Amino acid sequence: MDDVTERFGYRLKRAAAALRGAMDKALREHDLTVPQYACLELLDQQPGLSNADLARGTFVTRQSMNVVLRGLQADGLITRPATTDHGRALPASLTDAGRERLDRARAAVYAIDQRLTEAVPASRRAQFLADLDRMADAVSPG
Structure with missing residues (x-):
């Protein structure tokens, strides 16, 4: 049997879990959860989104987004x-308070994203992003 730790799915999940942990820790200092932060980011970019739109954009169920x-x-x-x-x-x-909280939290999240970006050599970043998109498309329904 193959070593599960050498499989793409395992490695993607490991990276996602590390990212989520880093974001959880950083956002706790701003009294936000990852879904709350993601919701604020989307609303900053596209005001007026519905619960369903926000749920799709933040990868949570509509019921979970309603709680958020x-x-x-x-x-x-x-x-x-x-x-x-x-x-x-x-x-x-x-609200103005929401925008202010988002602005403070954004710096922490973008710093984490920068660490992710710098972990991939600049010459490979575009290809790596394309590979991730193809992987997601390969397992997405319909």
């Missing part, structure tokens, strides 16, 4: 209308 959004709203970091004129989606937006 309620927590961010309770902390005054986002706003969502109580009702909407268009369907059931309640578009979310950052």
Whole structure:
């Protein structure tokens, strides 16, 4: 039997777990979780996203994102209308406090991302990113 630690899936999971651990630690100092931070990042780039859009963009279920959004709203970091004129989606937006928290946390997260980037030789980065995309596509449904 093959050594599982030499398989691509194992190595990807190991890297993902290391990234998640580093992000958890860094974001704890900003009183945020990784899903909360990811949600704030997406809302900064695309204000008005729905719960479903945010769930897809942060790789969590809609139910989990609903919990994340309620927590961010309770902390005054986002706003969502109580009702909407268009369907059931309640578009979310950052508050000033949310933008300030995001800005502080972003520096810590980007420093982690920079460490990841520097771990791959500059001459191989574009190919490595393309390889990761192909791997994701190879196992994605439909």
